[in-house]
Every structure is written in C-alpha cells, then in structure tokens.
Amino acid sequence: MEEKKQLQLPEVILRISRCVQQWYPLILLLVISSTAQAFDYGDALTKSLLYFESQRSGRLPYNQRVTWRHHSGLTDGLEQGVDLVGGYYDAGDHVKFGLPMAFTVTMLSWSAIEYGEQIAAAGEYEHALEAIKWGTDYFIKAHTHPNVLWAEVGDGDTDHYCWQRPEDMTTSRRAHQIDENNPGSDLAGETAAAMAAASIVFRKSNPHYSHLLLHHAQQLFEFGDKYRGKYDSSVGVAKSYYPSVSGYKDELLWAAVWLYKATDKVDYLKYVINKAHCFGGIGWAMTEFSWDVKYAGVQILASKLLMEGNHKEHTHILEQYRSKAEHYLCGCLNKSNDDNVERSPAGLLYVRQWNNMQYVSTAAFLLTVYSDYLHNSNQKLHCQRGEVEAQELIGLTKAQMEYILGSNPIGMSYLVGFGSKYPRRVHHRGSSVVSYREHKGFIGCTQGYDNWYGRLEPNPNVLVGALVGGPDCQDNFKDQRGNYMQTEACTYNTAPLVGVLAKLHQLESQNLFCSSSPCLVYSS
Numbered sequence: 414m415e416e417k418k419q420l421q422l423p424e425v426i427l428r429i430s431r432c433v434q435q436w437y438p439l440i441l442l443l444v445i446s447s448t449a450q451a452f453d454y455g456d457a458l459t460k461s462l463l464y465f466e467s468q469r470s471g472r473l474p475y476n477q478r479v480t481w482r483h484h485s486g487l488t489d490g491l492e493q494g495v496d497l498v499g500g501y502y503d504a505g506d507h508v509k510f511g512l513p514m515a516f517t518v519t520m521l522s523w524s525a526i527e528y529g530e531q532i533a534a535a536g537e538y539e540h541a542l543e544a545i546k547w548g549t550d551y552f553i554k555a556h557t558h559p560n561v562l563w564a565e566v567g568d569g570d571t572d573h574y575c576w577q578r579p580e581d582m583t584t585s586r587r588a589h590q591i592d593e594n595n596p597g598s599d600l601a602g603e604t605a606a607a608m609a610a611a612s613i614v615f616r617k618s619n620p621h622y623s624h625l626l627l628h629h630a631q632q633l634f635e636f637g638d639k640y641r642g643k644y645d646s647s648v649g650v651a652k653s654y655y656p657s658v659s660g661y662k663d664e665l666l667w668a669a670v671w672l673y674k675a676t677d678k679v680d681y682l683k684y685v686i687n688k689a690h691c692f693g694g695i696g697w698a699m700t701e702f703s704w705d706v707k708y709a710g711v712q713i714l715a716s717k718l719l720m721e722g723n724h725k726e727h728t729h730i731l732e733q734y735r736s737k738a739e740h741y742l743c744g745c746l747n748k749s750n751d752d753n754v755e756r757s758p759a760g761l762l763y764v765r766q767w768n769n770m771q772y773v774s775t776a777a778f779l780l781t782v783y784s785d786y787l788h789n790s791n792q793k794l795h796c797q798r799g800e801v802e803a804q805e806l807i808g809l810t811k812a813q814m815e816y817i818l819g820s821n822p823i824g825m826s827y828l829v830g831f832g833s834k835y836p837r838r839v840h841h842r843g844s845s846v847v848s849y850r851e852h853k854g855f856i857g858c859t860q861g862y863d864n865w866y867g868r869l870e871p872n873p874n875v876l877v878g879a880l881v882g883g884p885d886c887q888d889n890f891k892d893q894r895g896n897y898m899q900t901e902a903c904t905y906n907t908a909p910l911v912g913v914l915a916k917l918h919q920l921e922s923q924n925l926f927c928s929s930s931p932c933l934v935y936s937s
C-alpha cells in the first residue's frame with residue numbers, strides 16, 4: 414500500500430512542477446511530506462532522550478525513568494585511587510570509552526545549542542540537559558589534573574568475555590589515563606570540545622557550572638595541543654575498539670572552533686585559521702562524520718562563521734573550509750560529480766557495513782544545521798551538479814529519518830521502542846538479561862551467555878530510543894542478538910538525532926496550520 418502510493422504521487426507532482434520551475438524545491442518538499450506516512454517526531458525525541466538513561470553508569474538518581482536499570486560500576490577508578498563513578502556505557506557492553514563518550518556529549522550539546530527552543534517546545538529540554546550533564550559530570554571527575562585525563566574504564570577484551578548485567582559486573586574496571594608522557598591529543602581535544610559546547614548550553618541555566626566546564630575545556634585543549642600524540646598509542650586497550658584512525662589534528666581544530674564559540678577569544682579562531690592547512694582542515698574532503706573523523710563538523714562550523722560575515726580578514730581560509738563542507742553535503746545529496754555517498758536501493762545513505770546508522774544520523778544532523786544556516790543567510794549550496802536550496806537539505810534529512818522510523822522495505826523502525834515493529838534482540842547486555850529489579854540474584858559472566866544471549870525470545874527490557882546499526886546495503890536486516898554489526902546501538906548514534914528530531918517536530922507542528930496551501934518547511 415504505502416509503496417504504491419509513494420511511486421504515484423511524486424510523478425504527478427513532478428509533472429506539475431515542470432510548469433512552475435521556480436517552485437521546484439518547494440514542491441519537492443511537498444512531495445516529501447505528502448507521500449510518506451506521518452511520524453510522531455515528538456515521540457521519537459522523547460524516546461531518544463530516554464535511551465541515555467539506559468546507558469547510565471554509576472549511582473542512578475531518584476528520578477531515573479528507565480526502571481529496569483539499577484546502580485552499577487560503583488567502584489570504577491578505585492584501584493587507581495580516583496573516583497570515576499558515572500558516565501555512560503558506550504554500547505551493548507560496559508566499557509566506558511572516553512573518545513566516543515565525549516563525541517556523544519558534543520553532539521548532544523550541539524543539538525541543544527542549535528535546537529534548544531525546539532527541544533523545549535517539545536517539553537524535553539530538562540531531559541536534554543540531564544543527558545549532557547551525566548556526561549560532563551563524569552568528564553570533570555576524569556580530568557584530575559590539568560595534564561591528566563582518565564581515558565577509559567574497563568577494557569573490551571575482558572568485558573566481551575562476559576555477558577552480564579551492568580549491576581552484576583565482575584570484569585576488570587581498571588582505569589587508563591593520558592598524561593604528559595602518554596599523550597592523547599584526540600581524546601583531550603574531543604573532551605575539550607564536549608565541555609566547551611556544554612558550557613554554552615549551561616550558560617544561562619547554570620552559570621557556575623558553565624564556567625567550570627569552560628575552565629576544564631581550556632585546560633584540556635592546552636594539554637592536548639602541547640603534548641601531541643594519538644591516544645590509542647598511549648592507551649593500548651582502546652586500540653582494537655576505538656582507534657583514532659584520523660589522528661588528532663581534526664580533534665584539535667574541532668576543540669578550537671568550539672572554544673572560539675564558547676569564549677569569543679580570537680586566539681582560538683586564529684588557531685583554526687592558521688592551522689587550517691597543516692592540520693588538514695581545508696585539505697580533507699570527507700564523506701563521513703563520526704566519533705573518529707571530525708573534519709566535516711569543523712568545516713561546517715567554519716562555514717557558519719563565514720556566513721555570519723564577521724571575519725572579513727579570514728574570508729580566504731574560511732571559504733576553503735566552506736568548500737570542503739560543501740563537498741561533504743553535496744556528496745550526501747548525490748550532487749557531486751564523484752565521491753557521492755552510496756545509497757541502499759530504498760535510499761538510505763550507506764557508508765559501511767558495521768553500524769552504518771551512525772553515519773546516517775550524523776549526516777542528518779549536519780544537513781539540518783546547514784539547511785538552517787543557508788536559510789538564515791539567504792544562500793544556496795553550490796554543488797558540482799547544480800545549486801541546492803536550503804529546503805532540499807532538510808528534505809534529505811526528513812527522508813532519512815522516515816527511513817529510520819519505519820518507511821523502508823521491511824517496515825522496521827531502527828529506533829528501538831518506536832512504532833510497532835522494531836528490533837527485539839538488540840545486542841545489549843542489560844537489555845537482553847532479566848531486569849535486576851525483578852531478579853536480584855547474581856548472574857555470572859558465562860551464565861549470561863548460556864541462559865540469555867543465545868535465546869531466540871525478544872529481549873526482556875526494551876532499550877527505548879536506541880538507534881541500532883541498521884540494515885545492510887540491500888536494505889536487509891536480521892534481528893539477531895549475535896548480529897552486532899546491525900543490532901548493536903551506540904550512544905553516538907542517537908545523540909545527533911536529538912537535534913534533528915526536535916527540528917522535524919517543529920516543522921511538523923507548523924505544517925498543521927496550513928491545510929490547503931502548500932506546506933513549506935520554511936515559511937517566511
């Protein structure tokens with residue numbers, strides 16, 4: 414039913430659009446919104462924020478809403494004499510990996526900075542702040558000295574040997590640090606970016622906290638810049654799980670651009686400008702944005718500085734940043750001559766087999782913010798295959814979100830707990846074992862594998878709001894617990910969705926007010 418409808422309607426409207434060429438982008442939008450089933454983006458937003466409560470490590474607060482979880486990891490750091498209780502479990506295991514955790518918090522904060530109003534209008538602002546603060550409180554603890562940052566608690570090898578609830582954990586909780594002799598400029602840079610971005614979020618509601626975050630961010634940036642090195646050379650246990658393939662130069666630029674946004678101090682801007690060339694900021698043209706590779710994010714933030722027009726003396730460099738940002742966006746839009754992002758037959762952006770959704774989610778976010786920047790500055794995106802209007806960028810975001818939420822060949826929502834059909838066997842220890850609330854008896858390391866991991870039944874606890882790795886390049890998906898490439902979710906998959914869903918929720922609410930005339934995403 415749905416699919417037939419999708420084939421017919423656009424054809425009709427595209428035929429009409431030939432008569433009114435100048436309205437094409439607007440009509441395209443109409444096509445996008447009229448052919449798809451309606452999704453409740455507000456509900457999806459609420460769920461996406463709930464997910465972060467499932468991933469909490471440490472002592473859970475009185476207002477914890479995900480009640481199948483309980484306190485865990487209460488001795489994290491004890492062996493090393495440091496309090497590292499708190500923070501987030503990364504995915505389906507219980508390692509606290511610093512680099513992806515920091516990227517998660519940066520993206521949650523960026524979401525709140527760009528779409529704070531929209532998040533608030535959906536009634537979710539407090540939850541968004543809580544999700545950010547759960548991460549930044551931990552980073553404050555982990556940054557014990559100007560030049561010491563605790564990089565990881567636990568390790569993948571021993572953790573993955575066990576299938577246990579976090580409440581029962583018996584695996585090593587050894588903590589690993591970076592310092593002057595064991596540098597980690599990528600980790601220090603990303604954590605600085607997260608804390609600088611969060612300091613902007615808390616500026617009004619909690620100025621003292623905001624100031625504290627900024628102080629840590631500035632120290633971390635200085636540490637990362639002064640003692641150069643890749644963190645995975647210093648923290649060996651991170652190497653087979655979160656290796657810094659792109660190195661640390663992208664994170665140092667990323668940290669500097671966030672610190673500039675947070676402080677307005679020209680030294681940070683100068684860093685972004687002066688190091689643009691030698692750090693690859695204006696050299697690397699990328700088609701992915703991820704916990705490892707930040708170039709596209711830097712380039713898009715630099716483009717915004719250019720569009721705001723306050724930095725005339727740096728126009729030359731900022732324009733080169735923008736050209737690379739455009740390369741990323743045009744690739745997503747399939748508007749480059751080469752180097753376009755692949756798509757599945759049903760249209761999902763496809764970067765790679767393992768946890769592909771992380772790239773869809775970050776692309777959706779960057780397309781959304783850039784669409785707003787273009788709209789606000791009354792500009793267009795210049796791609797090799799033509800000019801693109803702001804509306805077309807948000808149109809692609811919407812199409813990707815519709816796919817994620819269930820408008821795809823198998824009718825599966827890849828956001829867990831959303832709609833009626835979603836992955837039931839998410840590769841996640843806590844979700845797949847009986848809740849600690851219902852069964853307090855200890856479940857051992859291999860007992861979890863024997864009794865819970867291999868079961869065919871759905872997980873007993875629904876990991877609401879998790880965005881799983883998603884389908885393969887042919888839109889196929891196997892809902893099996895052992896299929897971790899597709900059924901595992903990570904905190905950095907959902908984080909960018911917070912901003913995207915808030916924006917789409919706002920647009921959807923506005924559309925309610927225009928029943929007869931074309932409903933435009935951007936009403937003037």
Ligand SMILES: *[C@@H]1O[C@H](CO)[C@@H](O)[C@H](O)[C@H]1NC(C)=O
Nearest residue numbers: 747748753755756757760798
């Ligand atoms: C991308 O653009 C090319 C050239 O216009 C076209 O042949 C191809 O079908 C497009 N791919 C998608 C997924 O839209």
